Amino acid sequence: MKIVVTGPYEAGKSLMIHHITNGACINVERRGTTIAMDHGLANVDGMSVFMFGTPGLLRFRTMRKILSEGADGIIFVVDSVDPESDARAKLFFREIAFFLPGVPCVVAANKQDLAKSRPIDQLRKNLRFLAGLPVFPVSAKTGENVDSMLRTLLYLVMMQWSTVFAKFAEFSGDKKGLNKMMKDLNLEREQAVGYLRRFELRKLLEVQVGDEQFVVKDAVRPLLENPVLLMKR
Numbered sequence: 266m267k268i269v270v271t272g273p274y275e276a277g278k279s280l281m282i283h284h285i286t287n288g289a290c291i292n293v294e295r296r297g298t299t300i301a302m303d304h305g306l307a308n309v310d311g312m313s314v315f316m317f318g319t320p321g322l323l324r325f326r327t328m329r330k331i332l333s334e335g336a337d338g339i340i341f342v343v344d345s346v347d348p349e350s351d352a353r354a355k356l357f358f359r360e361i362a363f364f365l366p367g368v369p370c371v372v373a374a375n376k377q378d379l380a381k382s383r384p385i386d387q388l389r390k391n392l393r394f395l396a397g398l399p400v401f402p403v404s405a406k407t408g409e410n411v412d413s414m415l416r417t418l419l420y421l422v423m424m425q426w427s428t429v430f431a432k433f434a435e436f437s438g439d440k441k442g443l444n445k446m447m448k449d450l451n452l453e454r455e456q457a458v459g460y461l462r463r464f465e466l467r468k469l470l471e472v473q474v475g476d477e478q479f480v481v482k483d484a485v486r487p488l489l490e491n492p493v494l495l496m497k498r
């Protein structure tokens with residue numbers, strides 16, 4: 266999966282990616298501020314999760330656009346402590362909603378380890394755009410709630426793709442896998458191959474023999490069939 270982590274400057278995006286990837290990440294920064302991106306790889310129940318953190322300064326919009334392309338899910342990080350960041354949070358939220366319309370999103374109400382942090386009710390009052398989104402009180406510093414937030418997001422992503430993923434699981438290893446998928450989902454060849462490519466890139470499966478056949482990674486097969494397993498750990 267490709268997950269983009271966005272939100273205003275200093276909200277804790279880089280630290281969040283550091284935590285999620287267990288430190289297996291890079292941060293392209295200058296004097297402590299991300300200027301290009303964070304990138305890291307996490308493993309959730311055998312599923313590869315490619316994390317991309319965006320630079321939080323307004324002028325790096327083009328970089329955020331490039332990093333967001335094709336993301337499967339969004340972690341939107343807000344600073345629970347600093348009300349001064351709220352206006353910027355609103356701008357960034359508009360931006361990501363424009364770049365990635367319809368892509369599942371969870372909100373990380375970060376820095377909840379600090380005494381001055383605003384509770385979720387308060388944040389919802391201050392940040393009206395949060396209406397309708399799942400908001401998790403988290404700390405990128407202690408890691409509190411970060412795992413359940415990530416799992417919830419992955420679950421939402423897998424639900425969004427559930428008709429396609431069910432066919433991935435069903436026809437994995439089948440010599441006519443591509444054809445059967447096209448028929449069952451009523452897809453043009455180009456579109457079906459597009460799905461295979463997309464999720465091959467995300468390491469969910471491997472495409473073989475010209476494109477006709479694909480094989481799902483053993484560890485992720487049960488998750489494709491039954492995404493709720495992600496929530497049961």
Ligand SMILES: Nc1nc2c(ncn2[C@@H]2O[C@H](COP(=O)(O)OP(=O)(O)O)[C@@H](O)[C@H]2O)c(=O)[nH]1
Nearest residue numbers: 274275276277278279280321375376404405406
């Ligand atoms: N106490 C606390 N500090 C945090 C937390 N997350 C980030 N920080 C601090 O906030 C500052 C900005 O974090 P950073 O990850 O660089 O933010 P980014 O600009 O969104 O990438 C750093 O000094 C972090 O150590 C948190 O959950 N709790």
Ligand SMILES: [Mg+2]
Nearest residue numbers: 278279298299
């Ligand atoms: Mg950063």
